[in-house]
Amino acid sequence: MNHSQPQQSAVWLHIGAGSFHRAHQAWYLHRLIKAGDEQWSIALGNIRDDATPLLNTLAAQQGEYVLETVTPAGERHYETISSIKKIIPWDAELSQLIAQGEKPETRVISFTVTESGYYLNNQFNLDQTNPDIRADLQGECRTIYGAISHILQQRKRSNGGPVTLLNCDNLRHNGSRFHQGLLQFLALRQQPELLKWIAANTSCPNTMVDRITPRPSPDVAVRVEQYMGKASQAPVMAEAFIQWVIEDNFIAGRPRLEKVGVEMVESVLPYEEAKIRILNASHSCIAWAGTLVGQQYIHESTQTEAIKKIAYRYVTEDVIPCLSPSPLNLKEYRDVVLDRFSNSYIQDTNQRVAADGFSKIPGFITPTLIECYQRGETPEATSLLPALFFVFMHKWALQQLPYEYQDGIVDPQAVKQMFAAKDPVAVYARDGKLFAELAEKPEFEALLRRSIASVYQWLDSVNAG
Template structure:
């Protein structure tokens, strides 16, 4: 393809979400006849190698299945990935593509833990991956992007937009601050100056529930599209993307395919993170504790649905008012989406990354309630559920492997074997910021954990077994 009239959008993070979300929007542009942009897809870690190999064999094409809460399924062959970047330990091909003059946007989905930030939004320098990258490695998004920018600067291949596509509040700013701190710690002053002058990092809000594909999807894709697909994805029919219009080196005409291009994403982002993401985690932790496997069955459990409803209604809506969104309607739409029995999204997937989600999604509401002079009883349910959930993990009694990018296993085991685990938990500044020093917050957590322990005990015999 000629670089004169074709540009690459390189994406780092080959999971299902990117392929059900950003790649879908780019595909819609191609369908409209706008062929100026396509995606080059790669990964930092080797865990996606089988997927990348499958996509390579399929020339980047795969099927997307979407399903409504009423069970209506639609199928589409997605064609926006024109290049699949092979993985190697030094990320040679990824850096090469990222540094190419025709790569004008580099986006990434690295999940909450992939930003390696503490509650003060500073890099967790004690983390082994960050340590490795401060010494020249490419294990994290910071080390990887630093190497790409270093190469772009050396080759003079021009400016590039760095686009976060994660559920992190102010994700573009957080990434910019993180990379600034990272380059400062490495003493890369010239590269830091180049980064500041030659990149933009717009904030974005992304939304589409995308579970891990179930084994039976391939058969449905074969029937619908007559396609033998080794890399299909599935998602709910709902989709939303809100992006700050701040691209330094050009961009696709995303507004032509339903992307909301705005000056600031803040009100959309706050509503989504606090209402959708935090409620999702609440439902997953609670459902797991009473033996349930799927989000829809946990949302359909009256007591669990009520926990999420009360959290949003009593604490979040007052914190976010005034808002350009109808927050009560947004809450109801979210709970309806979670109830979709055809998505079969697992509690395991949604329960992940709690050590990032508590400070990122939940602690801000706790703090704002206290500022208003209100005790955040409904919000305290969420960190209390996570405490009980992690106690179950410590005891080796979770029904699945808990996945968390910043889990310090030794520290969590030490907390639960200490004389007063709940005191250790409540006083964790990384989790609860200024509330970690407040006795009233610790007491609220104690009361809430005791109440939820009783609820779990009363409801576990009634749980569905799988």
């Protein structure tokens, strides 16, 4: 693969205009530019029109915005990020996004569309039943597959040359899984010539991304204005901690990201397993549990001893044995993660972290359940996580959640039917989409039943107290 710098200026097209990209990938590119390497810049666009106000605001500021970071000790730092040089306006055909993607100077196309934005089932195959996927198979552009396939088709037609497709979401083996989904999508669309072109002209590195980035609240803009002495629209805030590990597999050149702290490696596997199982799964667990006891923020839930203990036990008793040996110090990583979650200055909400549970259970949690059984162990500690989600969704079905639950693949009708069934736990435990082969194991259903009962008992004791 060609890792050399292109001679002329190159564009990094990013799809997904949320806060995370602006606190993470754009920050690294900004640091590189500040260090004197100005060969790369970002063009930013979106698949859906929900980010149009943000894109308009950024366009009015020539792509610049302020990033606020905060340490667990409350030290704040402010930086004007200037790596986004082009804002791509949204239109229903994504015509301007596709036009940017087909240009030869666009050497990397990255994306943050959340875990559910890949529409993969529990076998990690494309979910062909999803209405957005079905629409895109007919030629629309509602998903990352529709957008990327249109871009690559145009690129092939205009001899735009090779391009790296870089997944920046919390999906295990994210580059490989996206690549597989894209190939399945194009096979269903019967585009053999494009498939051949992709094999020769694209690479899809696996990555691990990490920086807690809450949805910006109005007080961020107030603090930014106080610090900068002038108003700044569309600021973003994140924790001070940041990490990015990338498989060094770029087909059309890349920025010298290693100069600004990105870890370029041969395999991201041990890093992503630790991050997904220790950080992401614990995060969700804390958010579900915290919501159930009426808390709004991740830090207050992490600081609640009973909730912290669930996460700590899950990692210590089940995850660390599954992931050992590891090049990482897993106990230290666990402690750092729980410390980060306790950061009261982040004000990250349980609502944000509790989202997309129907993707997170199979992606973040079920692998540990399966591996515990394979090791001859009963995953008592891990089973509390899907138990918490079951009770959380029961509250949702009863319309008792304190906020709107957001999930890209939730089937509201199926959830309501499950809780209307004679034995909702049996329906849940036998859901193959969530629990893969465990859905057929009576001992797993029995374990889940015990764990769900213990969650209800815990809530009764909290309410009684």
